Structure formats: C-alpha cells, structure tokens
Amino acid sequence: MSEIRILAINPGSTSTKFAVYYGSECRLKKTLRHSIEELSLYDNIIDQFEFRKGLIIDSLVEEGFDVDKIKYIIGRGGLTYPLKSGVYLVNNRMLEHARAGIYGQHASNLGPLIADYIALQIPGAHAYVADPVVVDELEDIARFSGHPMFERRSIFHALNQKATARIHARKIARKYEDLNLIVVHLGGGISVGAHQKGVVIDVNNALDGEGPFSPERSGTLPAGQLIDLCFSNKYEKDEIRRMVIGEGGYVAYLGTNDAMEVENRAKGGDDLALKVQDALGYQVAKAIGEMAVVLNGKVDAVLLTGGLAYNQYLTQYIAKKVEFISAVHVYPGEDELEALAMNTLRVATGEVEPLNYPN
Numbered sequence: 001m002s003e004i005r006i007l008a009i010n011p012g013s014t015s016t017k018f019a020v021y022y023g024s025e026c027r028l029k030k031t032l033r034h035s036i037e038e039l040s041l042y043d044n045i046i047d048q049f050e051f052r053k054g055l056i057i058d059s060l061v062e063e064g065f066d067v068d069k070i071k072y073i074i075g076r077g078g079l080t081y082p083l084k085s086g087v088y089l090v091n092n093r094m095l096e097h098a099r100a101g102i103y104g105q106h107a108s109n110l111g112p113l114i115a116d117y118i119a120l121q122i123p124g125a126h127a128y129v130a131d132p133v134v135v136d137e138l139e140d141i142a143r144f145s146g147h148p149m150f151e152r153r154s155i156f157h158a159l160n161q162k163a164t165a166r167i168h169a170r171k172i173a174r175k176y177e178d179l180n181l182i183v184v185h186l187g188g189g190i191s192v193g194a195h196q197k198g199v200v201i202d203v204n205n206a207l208d209g210e211g212p213f214s215p216e217r218s219g220t221l222p223a224g225q226l227i228d229l230c231f232s233n234k235y236e237k238d239e240i241r242r243m244v245i246g247e248g249g250y251v252a253y254l255g256t257n258d259a260m261e262v263e264n265r266a267k268g269g270d271d272l273a274l275k276v277q278d279a280l281g282y283q284v285a286k287a288i289g290e291m292a293v294v295l296n297g298k299v300d301a302v303l304l305t306g307g308l309a310y311n312q313y314l315t316q317y318i319a320k321k322v323e324f325i326s327a328v329h330v331y332p333g334e335d336e337l338e339a340l341a342m343n344t345l346r347v348a349t350g351e352v353e354p355l356n357y358p359n
Contacts, residue, residue: 075111077132186308218248
C-alpha cells in the first residue's frame with residue numbers, strides 16, 4: 001500500500017499539524033506553532049488561509065517530498081452542514097460554507113480550504129474531509145431541548161470518537177457496527193457519545209459547552225442563574241460567552257487550562273485542585289450514566305480517550321463510578337492526523353465510497 005500517498009492536515013487554534021502517510025506508514029509528522037502576534041495580523045480565521053497553506057507547502061518542499069505523487073489530500077472538517085459520518089469529497093458548496101462559517105468560525109474551517117488548494121496543484125489528486133465536528137446522527141427524540149425555539153445540535157469530537165471506537169472494535173475482533181459503545185473524549189472540551197451499532201444517536205454539544213465542564217468550558221450551567229447574569233448589566237455578551245467557552249471549567253476555578261498542572265497541583269496537596277478535578281470526573285461519570293440509559297443499558301464497553309485520559313487518577317475515578325455499566329477501556333491521547341489518514345486509506349483501498357457534500 002506504500003504507493004497510496006496521503007497528506008493529512010489539521011488546523012488548530014494556535015497550530016497547524018500535518019502528516020504524510022505512505023499507506024498506513026507515517027513518513028512525516030509536523031506541528032507548526034503560531035504565535036499570538038502572528039495570528040493577530042489577521043482579522044478572522046479564514047484570512048489565515050494563505051499563511052497556513054504556504055507554511056505546509058514550504059515544509060513539504062524542505063523535507064524533500066515529491067508532492068506530485070501525493071494523490072489523497074484530507075483536511076479536518078469544519079463547521080459546515082450537519083452530516084452523517086463518513087469521508088466526503090470537498091466540493092465548491094463545502095468550501096463556500098467553510099468560508100462563511102455557517103455554524104461558526106473555527107480553525108477547522110480551514111481544513112477543506114487548504115486540502116482543496118493543494119489538491120488542485122497536483123494532477124489526479126483529490127481533496128477530502130472525514131467525520132467533521134458537525135457529524136449528526138442524533139435520533140429525533142434526542143433533538144428535543146424542552147422548548148421549540150431551541151433544538152439540541154450534534155457538534156462533537158466525531159473524528160476521534162469514531163476512530164477510537166473502530167480501534168477498540170479491531171482490538172476485540174468485532175465490527176464497530178455490531179457494538180454499543182459509550183465513547184468519552186476528554187480534552188479541552190469534553191464530549192460523551194452513545195454509539196449504537198456504528199451510529200452516534202446522542203451526544204452533548206461540546207462546542208457550546210453543553211455537558212460536563214472541561215479545562216476550558218463551563219458545561220451545562222444552572223439556567224436561572226445564567227439568565228440573571230445575562231441581564232445583570234455587569235457583563236457584555238462576549239464576556240459571558242467566554243465564561244462558557246474558553247474561560248470556564250479549570251480556567252474559571254483554577255486560573256489555568258493546563259490539565260497536567262491541575263493534576264500536579266492535586267497530587268501536591270492543593271485541596272481546591274483535587275476537588276475540581278474530582279468534580280470533572282463526577283460530571284463525566286454522570287454523563288456516561290445518561291448515555292447508558294440512551295442505549296437501554298446494553299453497553300458493550302465504555303471508552304475513555306483524549307488528552308486527559310493520560311491522567312490515571314482521573315480515569316480510575318470515572319471507571320470506579322461507571323464500571324457497573326460495562327468494562328472501561330482507556331485509549332489516551334488523540335491522533336487526528338492518523339485518524340484522517342486511516343479514513344482516507346479506507347477510500348483508497350475501496351473499503352468505503354466517498355460521500356458527496358449536499359448542495
């Protein structure tokens with residue numbers, strides 16, 4: 001499979017990560033860091049397109065890769081139309097929606113734009129995205145919020161959740177589509193998904209801070225108190241949004257979004273750090289319980305993944321509370337570049353057909 005050459009691209013808020021795969025073998029993986037000063041030169045995320053794609057192309061040339069032989073270019077999918085899970089060919093409609101940020105502005109919106117640009121420079125190459133954050137497989141009943149003016153949305157760590165679920169399925173010699181799993185992404189945001197036979201039928205909207213609090217997000221807040229705060233005339237809309245997304249969770253309680261720092265403070269006797277860390281685990285365990293109900297108690301496994309899953313104290317705390325539901329398996333970290341490449345490989349080998357983005 002080494003003749004199948006893949007370029008995977010993952011734009012993040014302060015970095016651009018990319019990797020080159022020959023088949024399933026990673027030949028290059030790089031993280032290009034962007035300073036606040038560099039990014040401040042651009043009015044919005046989309047304006048960073050030329051800057052970021054130029055860095056990727058320059059790096060590939062410097063590393064000596066024959067770019068013309070890379071025929072599969074895949075970017076992390078952004079906030080476009082809600083989509084079912086799968087690998088999508090990038091088309092003009094997707095590019096239009098990524099530029100406009102129809103569901104919000106996020107660095108991942110650059111993924112299809114950069115992939116498409118590079119693919120257009122290479123004869124015979126194609127651009128793709130896979131399992132973007134807007135994957136929406138919710139059951140209709142899960143969309144009800146409690147008021148017809150509000151509908152629950154599916155925006156979560158679909159790429160890593162789906163990849164982890166497939167890794168676990170292969171490990172136990174089963175098909176992902178035959179399993180009922182609860183998959184928890186523990187990162188800067190936290191998402192807890194109910195995977196029923198390969199379909200995520202319910203999940204919290206991690207982008208908006210719904211569900212458990214995380215290092216940077218507040219999670220679901222008491223509605224009455226939030227309403228009072230919004231009309232207290234003490235805060236602007238953007239300030240309240242930052243309380244919920246970016247300056248909630250660990251940041252609000254402990255002044256840092258560094259989970260390793262919180263872990264070390266808790267180990268070192270910082271009572272508040274320990275209580276907040278426990279509270280995060282407590283809320284995650286409650287969310288797992290909710291998803292067990294969604295799956296009617298028929299759960300083959302609970303999977304913990306993401307950066308916070310390296311924290312053994314935290315994963316053990318969660319496991320003790322939920323192991324009565326099913327066995328808990330820990331897959332620490334997240335490799336979105338590998339997940340993108342493996343999704344592309346499924347297309348290149350004919351295992352799956354790429355999907356068309358709706359017009």
